[in-house]
Amino acid sequence: MSDNITPDEAAGWGPRGTAGVSFAAGIAFDAVDVRLGGRAVLDKFTLTLTPGEVVCLLGESGSGKSTVLRVAAGIQPIQGGVVRINNEVVSSPTIQVPPDRRGIGLMFQDFALFPHLSVLHNVTFGLKRLGRSAAVTQARAALKRVGLEDRENDYPHMLSGGQQQRLALARTIAPRPGVIMLDEPFSSLDARLRESVRGETLAVLRETNATTIIVTHDPEEAMLLGDRIALLRKGRIAQIDTATAIYNRPVDLNAARFFSPLSEIETRVSDGFAQTPLGPVPVSGPGRGEKVVVALRPVGALDMALEGPGVPGRIIGKRDAIGVDIYEVKVSGLDRPIGIRQRSNAEILPGRDVFLTLNPDHVLVFPAD
Numbered sequence: 001m002s003d004n005i006t007p008d009e010a011a012g013w014g015p016r017g018t019a020g021v022s023f024a025a026g027i028a029f030d031a032v033d034v035r036l037g038g039r040a041v042l043d044k045f046t047l048t049l050t051p052g053e054v055v056c057l058l059g060e061s062g063s064g065k066s067t068v069l070r071v072a073a074g075i076q077p078i079q080g081g082v083v084r085i086n087n088e089v090v091s092s093p094t095i096q097v098p099p100d101r102r103g104i105g106l107m108f109q110d111f112a113l114f115p116h117l118s119v120l121h122n123v124t125f126g127l128k129r130l131g132r133s134a135a136v137t138q139a140r141a142a143l144k145r146v147g148l149e150d151r152e153n154d155y156p157h158m159l160s161g162g163q164q165q166r167l168a169l170a171r172t173i174a175p176r177p178g179v180i181m182l183d184e185p186f187s188s189l190d191a192r193l194r195e196s197v198r199g200e201t202l203a204v205l206r207e208t209n210a211t212t213i214i215v216t217h218d219p220e221e222a223m224l225l226g227d228r229i230a231l232l233r234k235g236r237i238a239q240i241d242t243a244t245a246i247y248n249r250p251v252d253l254n255a256a257r258f259f260s261p262l263s264e265i266e267t268r269v270s271d272g273f274a275q276t277p278l279g280p281v282p283v284s285g286p287g288r289g290e291k292v293v294v295a296l297r298p299v300g301a302l303d304m305a306l307e308g309p310g311v312p313g314r315i316i317g318k319r320d321a322i323g324v325d326i327y328e329v330k331v332s333g334l335d336r337p338i339g340i341r342q343r344s345n346a347e348i349l350p351g352r353d354v355f356l357t358l359n360p361d362h363v364l365v366f367p368a369d
């Protein structure tokens with residue numbers, strides 16, 4: 001694999017309209033249990049995707065994301081519950097429809113290309129049912145969509161990382177599956193490439209119209225790609241919603257931590273407010289005297305100014321992040337500094353006194369563990 005990939009090379013995607021349209025399928029997991037090595041890897045896992053929907057499955061390592069894909073693809077038996085594709089049972093403890101009868105396209109993290117087959121043969125391999133000539137026509141259309149039509153006689157090792165990803169995508173979409181599942185599809189690409197490849201991959205998926213599950217552990221990626229995000233924890237869905245809803249109303253502190261760094265203040269509730277050294281924050285759930293965690297995101301929760309009014313603080317650290325700075329601000333009464341991300345200001349330097357104003361609408365409050 002070549003390491004010298006430029007963003008321009010990654011941008012070599014083919015013309016729209018050549019991806020081939022699928023008949024999108026609905027897929028539903030209903031109380032699915034999977035036990036492996038004596039452990040519950042999926043625990044009453046329940047998720048329904050409507051035809052054409054893109055859902056990102058987000059979760060920590062070991063939360064069961066890949067297992068969900070393996071179950072859907074028919075390569076992982078289940079011990080409880082049922083999986084339906086277009087209302088037809090494909091998995092249950094007593095039924096397992098074989099992978100090639102499910103109309104599912106699965107793209108693996110490492111792309112799993114066949115090294116001894118040409119680019120074209122890598123794609124026609126999954127189209128055997130069509131007959132040679134129809135398979136070649138359909139494979140060429142998919143290769144054209146990903147911009148690899150002039151590489152059909154090359155072998156995978158002759159392609160760059162981004163091109164290998166595109167070949168894997170072409171191979172996945174060519175049979176026009178009703179459901180597509182991508183397991184960490186961008187994790188092997190470097191940061192420069194990832195952005196353009198991500199955008200184009202989503203465009204191809206939208207064009208095919210297939211229902212799609214994308215597994216990722218990158219919250220930013222999930223927010224960019226998914227119509228909805230399903231947050232998986234210990235084999236169960238902890239929260240499922242649109243990116244905006246899940247970002248604004250994370251179900252608990254752990255979910256909030258997943259989406260951005262937080263400054264956390266442990267405190268107690270009195271008179272309907274969580275009292276903090278930065279000011280009171282209204283709370284609706286927890287009652288008087290209860291312990292809560294007030295969580296501040298680096299953007300939006302606090303305004304920082306060089307003049308009062310506001311709660312005094314002192315800059316003790318600053319990191320430059322191109323156009324924005326990340327400040328660490330020490331505030332009297334707090335053990336740990338607060339992290340604030342703000343547009344660069346040459347006057348705000350370590351040692352400088354500042355004034356902080358809380359925006360209670362942008363502050364999250366959760367019951368303490």
Ligand SMILES: Nc1ncnc2c1ncn2[C@@H]1O[C@H](COP(=O)(O)OP(=O)(O)OP(=O)(O)O)[C@@H](O)[C@H]1O
Nearest residue numbers: 036037041059060061062063064065066067068217
């Ligand atoms: N064959 C197996 N036997 C026993 N345990 C297994 C087996 N396969 C997976 N597991 C366990 O099941 C859990 C879920 O695995 P899975 O690969 O679905 O997680 P994941 O969320 O995709 O993780 P990652 O992000 O690291 O890929 C893990 O704790 C894993 O160790």
